Amino acid sequence: MDPYEKRSNPWGDVERHVGRYGAPFFIPEIIDHAKGSYVYTEEGRRILDFTSGQMSSTIGHSHPEVVATLQESAGRLDHLFSGMLSRPSINLCTHIAETVTDPLTKVIPLSTGSEVNEAALRMAKQVTGKFEVVSFNRSWHGLTEASAGATYASARKSGLPGTPGQLAIPTPYEYRPDFVDRDGKLDWQKQLDYGFAMVDAQSVGSLAACIVEPIVSGGGILVPPSGYLAALKKKCRERDMLLIFDEAQTSFGRTGQWYGFQHDGVTPDILTLSKTLGAGLPLAALVTTAEIEQKAYDKGFVFYTSHVNDPLVAAVGCTVMDVIAKENLIVAAREKGDYLAAALKRLVEKHEVVGDARGRGLLQGIEIVKDKTSKERSEAIGDRITARCLELGLHMNIVCLPGMGGVFRIAPPLTVSYEELDEGISMLDQAITDVENTL
Numbered sequence: 001m002d003p004y005e006k007r008s009n010p011w012g013d014v015e016r017h018v019g020r021y022g023a024p025f026f027i028p029e030i031i032d033h034a035k036g037s038y039v040y041t042e043e044g045r046r047i048l049d050f051t052s053g054q055m056s057s058t059i060g061h062s063h064p065e066v067v068a069t070l071q072e073s074a075g076r077l078d079h080l081f082s083g084m085l086s087r088p089s090i091n092l093c094t095h096i097a098e099t100v101t102d103p104l105t106k107v108i109p110l111s112t113g114s115e116v117n118e119a120a121l122r123m124a125k126q127v128t129g130k131f132e133v134v135s136f137n138r139s140w141h142g143l144t145e146a147s148a149g150a151t152y153a154s155a156r157k158s159g160l161p162g163t164p165g166q167l168a169i170p171t172p173y174e175y176r177p178d179f180v181d182r183d184g185k186l187d188w189q190k191q192l193d194y195g196f197a198m199v200d201a202q203s204v205g206s207l208a209a210c211i212v213e214p215i216v217s218g219g220g221i222l223v224p225p226s227g228y229l230a231a232l233k234k235k236c237r238e239r240d241m242l243l244i245f246d247e248a249q250t251s252f253g254r255t256g257q258w259y260g261f262q263h264d265g266v267t268p269d270i271l272t273l274s275k276t277l278g279a280g281l282p283l284a285a286l287v288t289t290a291e292i293e294q295k296a297y298d299k300g301f302v303f304y305t306s307h308v309n310d311p312l313v314a315a316v317g318c319t320v321m322d323v324i325a326k327e328n329l330i331v332a333a334r335e336k337g338d339y340l341a342a343a344l345k346r347l348v349e350k351h352e353v354v355g356d357a358r359g360r361g362l363l364q365g366i367e368i369v370k371d372k373t374s375k376e377r378s379e380a381i382g383d384r385i386t387a388r389c390l391e392l393g394l395h396m397n398i399v400c401l402p403g404m405g406g407v408f409r410i411a412p413p414l415t416v417s418y419e420e421l422d423e424g425i426s427m428l429d430q431a432i433t434d435v436e437n438t439l
């Protein structure tokens, strides 16, 4: 069968045969191919991809070096028995360890974000001999058992029992502070103290780990205030809990460092990498210290999956890291990120419905509100801007989770050009203007 065969009535096939897994399918057009910063529809429409696919394609779609690696590896070394090692997987582990801060030296290559968080939580529980897990109330860590247990942004209201021992703390959100100082600004230390007082009150005395993103992406592009992550680590240390950073979206240069946590100088006990590592292919990695890895091994830790250490995607991961280094994409993310952030700040000044702009590097967000004074969330306005952007040729993603809506995540590939950034900003500006004119 030709996978690209253009059967008649594809939407009939979709209706009959394609299962749904959450939000509706995004656009009423079929994507034919993708290249660099754009995706192209079968009708020949070009759409600027300001979300890098599912926040993953950081070196652009179908980067020629990734294509070459895939072609070579597919014909040389595709998949192996899980107990066998190959050069690509050894080299990937070594490359990652060389870019992560010491003492994180041990790497396990896996496939997806949910899966690697599952592995990290299993490891933390096994090493500490405890089972309770703390995470932010606006978190998204995945959809498998333990990663979904630590996720509060979505999918909790299934009516089914959850994983025991899950505890939430409030997410630091400077635009909407819940604990305030005398000036009305977020008092994050008070918020954190309160969060852990609640954790201590509810805990049965078995706190194993705390898992957070160094920038909470799905929860609304929330950059923690300076000092927050260090204080969080202190809370973990006081309770002999392991600290896990989930860097699905913040690693491999996107925020202007190899890894998001390097901005804060706070090293986690376990680091989980996914989306951006394979730059669109299913590749993830758990990174931890030699000491934790040894303890886990001694205690019989098992995460023996069919695709652990798979060579084909590991080869892609090596190429992605090479491209980031060779094309100087970390510096590019910093410089283009500053350029994008300045343009987004101008949108805040210009439009009443743009309440805030925030982010780091090429992970930016704007928050849509009814008006700046009330700061009332407006998912409806956000949805209309998204639709208008798409008509104009820009793909934007708005966080549209109940009670969390109204934040656009803007994360173009690090390979984006300044012209493409200008084009995207201009379409976004136009879309906001058009929607504002109808309010």
Ligand SMILES: Cc1ncc(COP(=O)(O)O)c(C=O)c1O
Binding pocket: 112, 113, 114, 115, 117, 140, 141, 142, 143, 213, 217, 218, 246, 247, 248, 249, 274, 275
């Ligand atoms: C921070 C974070 N962690 C984990 C996941 C889950 O990754 P995956 O969808 O690859 O299972 C996501 C997905 O959006 C994510 O944003």
